[in-house]
Every structure is written in structure tokens, then in C-alpha cells.
Amino acid sequence: MKPTPLIRMQQVGKQYHLGKTVVTALSGIDISIEHRDFMVIAGTSGSGKTTLLNLLGLIDSPTSGTIFFNGESVGDDRHKQTRIRRDSIGYIFQTFNLVPVMNVYENVAYPLILKGVAGSARRELVERALSQVGLSDRRKHKPRELSGGQRQRVAIARAIVKDPGIVLADEPTANLDSSTGGEILDLMTLLNEELGTTFVFSSHDPMIIAKAKTTVRLHDGRIEQYEVAA
Amino acid sequence: MTFLLMGFRNLFRQKRRTATALMVITFGIGCLLLTMGHTAFIDWGLREQTIHSETGHLQLFNDRFFQKEEETILEFGIDDAEEIAASLQQFLEVQLVQSRISLMGLISNGDKSVAFIGDAIEPEKERQLRTMFADNGSARFDSLIVHRGEEVISLGAALARSLNVQYGDWVTLMTSTVDGALNAVDLRVVDTFRDGTVEYEKRAVNIPLPVARRLLMTDRVGKLIVTLDKTEHTLVLRDRIITWAAENGYGLTVKTWKEQAAYYRQVVQFFRQITGFISLILLIIVFFASVNTIVMALVERTREIGTLLSVGTSRAQTVMMFWCEGLLLGLIGSVLATLFALAVSALVNGADIMLPPAPGSSSGYPLSIRNEFAVFVRVAAATVVASGFSSLLPALRVTRMKIVDALGHI
């Protein structure tokens, strides 16, 4: 029997109502994200990548269809959504979105605080995540004292520190130069292979798209191509 | 804990804005504390002055004095004044017990007669009473003390003028005795005194207690004035004296200084109203200073709120973070305000500034500030509540925010 997918979308659609006009950002989306997947959401600007990732990350709700998390329908219970986000989803933003008043260490520790992990367990997890992204020596720095690539590494550490089932990343390399972007992608690949962390990220950079295991190509809010590498 | 710490750091992110808000709170609440401190000073000063010149802490009357109108003077006076006064010394807190009789009648210089209102007193004890807190005009009784045992009188300065009498002149006091008969006594003027209100000064006389007793043909006195070591002991001693009087069969009613000090009550009431009004205005200012800080913070940090929510912070936790920020603003503000008030009051109290006299009063009073710990605590608590409340209201907006919108979709 096939294992339950981590996240499954069934006929998911998202519409925006702008006055009288209705913008259909996504429609008829069927996606299955398996454990250890390394999936890219590709597509041109405006094709619906961000919208799709927001729905996967439970920070937005679909106007139609159902999202299953570990086989269970998410529904629109806000507390349940918050719990899933807190415990099982890591999120990486295109613009890094670190908390400016916290230093590197505190930013990475924050998700553990939310989960109630304390003391030496928390310390060890944070140190491990920092060393995985190669920033152990920057733990006292404030985000604004870091380069873009370093900030994104902190964001990755923050996403993986709680060992979530899945890490979602919306164009994680778009704000970085191509070599730094490549390093970030290599880091994600490494974490995927070594820790088995599931990654879903969006991109329109062919170089990056090529490294994914699964490619979902969007066009005008519909899936144009769904390709699972052998 | 984390949220408190984050609130603290977030507060100092916009240094200038927070500094402005803190300055508003510090200055506003500091001024409130100073106003309250000055009111407390006036309250305390007037209280102690009233007690240590007029009312003592407790006044003992014959029970029936308050139940029925007297038909003749001292009908309901106190019979065993000396015995009671001696017994009251058993209470360690009792410092002084003295008798007084209030009497009215006519005073004459031989040509002209006018009505008088008199107090028969024990001059040594009156002087002692008026030196216990500060010197509240104790010299007023010096001549009566010098002429102890003689048939003498001291007149209000305005009365002496109106009768055209001076030191050494003789006047006649006429009044009805306890039996309702008329009686008169000739007394030598040995002093005049001034008193705050001219109306009173035109009628007032002081005579020694024994003279009054002979004039009224009685051993009774009108009331006993009991002065304690500390004003704070008033209520405890009242209750103990009531119990003691009942056990010993003295039919006495005990009144506290506050019940007898109408002028004190009016003045204090007046200052309380002013302070209450100022407090209200200043708390509203604190409210808006902190509403403004938090509303601005919410707008500026909307994206950050989106981030926090998307990594799994609950809305309640996010609201708490902003709420902590407001509470901290109030807390830091009230600490600064306290320091401000302490510093200014030290300066003011050291500077010996005199304020002009209040209407109807003949002398000015010092600008002094009396800082009371309980007041500081109460004001700080009110400030924190006001700022907490004013930050909670806008912070609750977080509960209605959509995460994607907050993150700034696209």
C-alpha cells in the first residue's frame, strides 16, 4: 500500500474578488506531496506559485476543494491550522522575514519556544540547525548585520530546527545573486538528502528547477505539467 | 516571558517615538504625583494644625448633649471632668486631656455692651496643645498663664477695638448660669489675640476655666479634648475609650477630630476634586500616548506579524506581545514619573517657596510636597492599567488580520 502523502490537495481553487471582477488565481489543483520529496512549483510570474504555497502552508484558505494534511482534512479551524503550522511546517520567505529584534540564535530558537521545547534540548537543536546552515559563528548577530545569503540561511535554520514534516519556500533564491542562490539550493538539497526533510519551493529559474525531484508547472492558475522524476 | 522580552525590545525599536511617549507619560504622571503630593501636604498640614489648635484627636461629650437641646447652659455638660481626665492617662497614646466650656453672653466696658462667644480654657494645656505639632500661636495664652488664678480675660483684637479697652482695663461679662439665673463677673483685660476670621475675632473671648465655672455656678465642663501621640491612633483610641467609658458607667459620646473639623473637610474635599479632575485628564493623555505608540507599531510591523503568525505563533500570543509592549510603556513611564516627582519635590521642598494666602485666610502657606508611598503605588498601577488597556484594544486587531494580507501578498 502506498503511504499517506504528507499533503494532498484535491480540486483546490482560489479566487480573489476585486469589486465586481473575480480573479481566479488557482483552479482544479490536485497535488500529492510525498515524504522526502523535493518539489518545485514552476511557472511564470502571476501563474499562482505564491498562492499555492500559501495554501500549502495553511496561511491562506482555498475558496474550493480540500487540503489533507497527513491524510486529515484541514478545514477552517484556525487553532488547528496554527497548531499544524507550529508543529509540522517550516516556512522560508523570498524576503527572509527574520525578526529584527532577535539575534540569529533567538530567531532560530523561536519556533522551539512556541513548541515548548526548553533548556538544553532547545540549545542543542538550535546549535545543530546553525551548524547545518554554517552559521554557528554568527549566533549573536542581528539580522541586519548579515548578508542576504546569510539571512536566508538563518531562515532555513529557523524552518528546519523543529524538524517539521515539510519546509515550504517561496522563491527562496530570488533575492540573491545566482551563486549565493545556488549555495542555498545546495543546502536545501543536502538537508533533503541527509535529514529527509521534505521541501516544496517555487522558482522560475530553470537552473534551480532542474534540481527538483518533482516539478509542478503552473500556467494561469492551472497545472500545466506534473512531472515526477524517476 | 519571551513575549515580554520581545515587547521590551520592540518598544525601543522606534527610539524617538517611544521616547516621546515616555516623556508625555513621565511629565503627565509626574505632574499628577506632584499635585497629589501637594494635596497630601495640605491635607496633612491642615489636619495636624486643626487637631493641634482646636479639635484635639477626640472630643468627649455627655451622651445627652447630642440627643436633646440644652435648656440652660451646660445642662448636658460633663460632671466628673477631672476624674475622667486623670483616668484617661491610663492609655499610653493619650498625651493631653483638657476641658473647655463654650459660653455666650454680653460683654460690657461700662458704656457699651456687645454679644460675645467665649471659650473657657485651661491656658497651660491650650499652649501645650498648640506646640505639639508646630507652634500654632501658643503665645496667645501666655498672659492668661502669667495671671494664673486671677480674674482675667483675653479678648479678640477686633472686640477690644470695638470696646475701646486696653491692657489693664476692666470689663464685665454677663451670662445665665446653669440654673438659668443671670450672673456677672468683672474681669481685667490682660491680652488680645488675633484669629483667622475677623467675624469671629469681633466676638471672641478666652477666660480661664475656673472663672467660667464660678460665673456659670457649676463644676461641669462642656467637653473634654483628648490629644494623642499620633493621628493614626484616632480610631483605635476612640473605640477603646468608648469601651472604657461604657464599662465605667460614664455616659460619654466620643467624636473624632474629623467629625468636628468642618473647615478641614471642605478644604480637603475641594482639593480632592481638583486632583481627581487632573488625574482623569492625565490618564486620558497616557491612554492616547500609548494607543498611538501601539497603533503605529502595528502598522509598521504588519509584515512581521504575518511572519510570526506563519511560523506558528498563535494570535493570542501575538496580541500578548503588543500588549506587553503597552504595559511596559506604562510601567517604565510610571517609574520615570516617580523619579521625576521625587526629584522635583526634593527641589521644591528645599526651596522654601511661599504661596499667597487663600481667600478668607490671613497668612500664606508653603509650597510643599508630601510624597506618600501608597499614592505612588496607586498612580503607577492606574498608569499601567491605562496603558495596558489602551494597547490591548488596538492589539486585538491582530485577531482579525489575514496572514497573507499581513505578509503583503505578491
Ligand SMILES: Nc1ncnc2c1ncn2[C@@H]1O[C@H](COP(=O)(O)OP(=O)(O)OP(=O)(O)O)[C@@H](O)[C@H]1O
Ligand atoms: N490578494 C490578491 N488579490 C487579488 N488578486 C491576487 C491577490 N494575490 C494574487 N492575486 C492574483 O492571483 C494570481 C496569482 O498570483 P501569485 O502571487 O500566486 O503569482 P506568482 O506565481 O507567485 O507570481 P510571481 O512569480 O510574480 O511571484 C495573479 O494573477 C495575481 O494577480
Ligand SMILES: [Mg+2]
Ligand atoms: Mg510569487
